[in-house]
Amino acid sequence: MAQILIDGSVLSASYALIALGITLIFSIMRLLNFAHGELFMIGAFMVYYVYGAWHLPFVLGLLIAALVPALIGACFEKFLFRRVMRVATREENSMLLAVGTAILLDNVALFLFGEEQHGVPETISGVLQIAGGFLPYQRLVVVVMSLALIALLLGFVQFSRPGRAMRALAQDRDAALLMGVDVDRTSMLGFAIGAGLAGLAGGLLVTIQGVNAGIGVDISIKAFIMIMIGGAGVVSGALLGALVLGFAESIGYSALPGSETYLLIFVALVLFLIIRPQGIMGHPWG
Amino acid sequence: MTETNEPFFSVHDLVVRYDRVLAVREVSLACPAGSAIALIGANGAGKTSTLRAITGLVRPAGGEIRLEGTRIDGLAPAAIAACGITMVPEGRHVFPLMTVRDNLMMGAYLRRDAPAIRADLARLLDRFPRLAERINQQAGTLSGGEQEMVVVARALMARPRLLLLDEPSLGLAPKIVADIAGLILSIIRDDKVSVVLVEQNSRMALRLSHHAYVLETGRIALSGPSALLAEDDHVRRLYLGAME
Secondary structure (H helix, E strand, O other), X not given: OHHHHHHHHHXXXXXXXXXXXXXXXXXXXXXXXXXXXXXXXXXXXXHHHHHHHOOOOHHHHHHHHHHHXXXXXXXXXXXXXXXXXXXXXXXXXXXXXXXXXXHHHHHHHHHHHOOOOEXXXXXXXXXXXXXXXXXXXXXXXXXXXXHHHHHHHHHHHHHOHHXXXXXXXXXXXXXXXXXXXXXXXXXXXXXXXXXXXXXXXXXXXXXXXXXXXOHHHHHHHHHHHHHHHHOOOOHHHHHHHHHHHHHHHHHHHHHOOHHHXXXXXXXXXXXXXXXXXXXXXXXXXX | OOOOOOOOEEEEEEEEEEOOEEEEEEEEEEEOOOOEEEEEEOOOOOHHHXXXXXXXXXXXXXXXXXXXXXXXXXXXXXXXXXXXXXEEOOOOOOOOOOEHHHHHHHHOOOOOOHHHHHHHHHHHHHHOHHHHHOOOOEHHHOOHHHHHHHHHHHHHHOOOOEEEEEOOOOOOOHXXXXXXXXXXXXXXXXXXXXXXXXXXXXXXXXHHOOEEEEEEOOEEEEEEEHHHHOOOHHHHHHHOOOOO
């Protein structure tokens, strides 16, 4: 029981970074970032190379795991989505582009990183024992850093000038434009931060789960599940979705073989969406 | 560049098109500094489209829009806002999940003069005691009249030189409409802001404005000093509900 709580907390905290990132992009641009899992995967590989292969400090690896996906996200917005969303007459156009970016990154990653599964050495060894459950220090590091990053993001969105611009755009696009919010710059920044969060989540979780070039799709699907549970475009929904998925996984894995857990999660998700299609917190970003 | 006879704000032969539908055809307006002009007309006559073109929310298909002689048509909305043009859009577009205070502060988004912003906020809260009471409440939970006050106060926080008001009285109780009319009058007289007022409530629009334009199917059918238009048979019959 204690072990389920510990594992659930570790998963939820890092999943929240994924869910918040995709929520940020969705709420500002009304765009579902299909490449979110790929950005996660790239972040994971950055930590693998910088820390695991080249033996440079873990923190440097994390920094690069945030910066490289952020740069990719900013370029996607500036050179691809900005133009397509301006000239497109149908929403499907930008959605197809989003799928395209995911496939592109998948194949570039396969080409650059190869097919094998990679892991990294622990950044810190030892195990904490809490109420009969085991919490390796490595996982504690992941939880603490995830929580710190979540707090940092929420503070940024709530109190900074660009953060206010993002909330304004998400809540009423026309009114935000009329107040002088620069959509292009704010969207690019939002995409970069969302992508950076995905990369950070990858960079943190690679210390536990390792990485291979094929995990992108799985992570994207988890991201979609979380925002479907919580309600697309809502901060509280993203956090709640991460909690639900993290604990569903930890409960499932302790009771069932791996593949059955996700089968049950999908069945539960479909039933849930029939009852409440807008998610638990379904209203715009706050 | 500014000639002496150039009005503060002018629109010349504006055309707005949505796909193949012409919403505005060759509309020309002029608003002297410190003046208020009104656009009246039925639903779909092109009033809102005209305002959206002025603010850059839609890109004009033709014509020129000038502020103090400088063309602003084709600029991005943020650039037009930076010129000092602010609009209160139709339907009370508050930021629903932000507090009243954050809504008002968004009005000053482009300003960098923090002490003056604080002073303006304090002045506006004196002017709108209702909003002062609800300063920390989420704007989406306010009544329609209160939300209208939020969006007008938010626009004033931008210290606009030209304020566009789109249907400020729409859907409000008669008592609140009277309050809003008084507010607009004081914005014109006391704040000395130039105003373009779009209203289906033509009686109110003609009373508040100096000059008025009647739009019919995207064209200006009639224009003149508001006091004169209020006496015009065509206007009285179609827009003021007078019996023949």
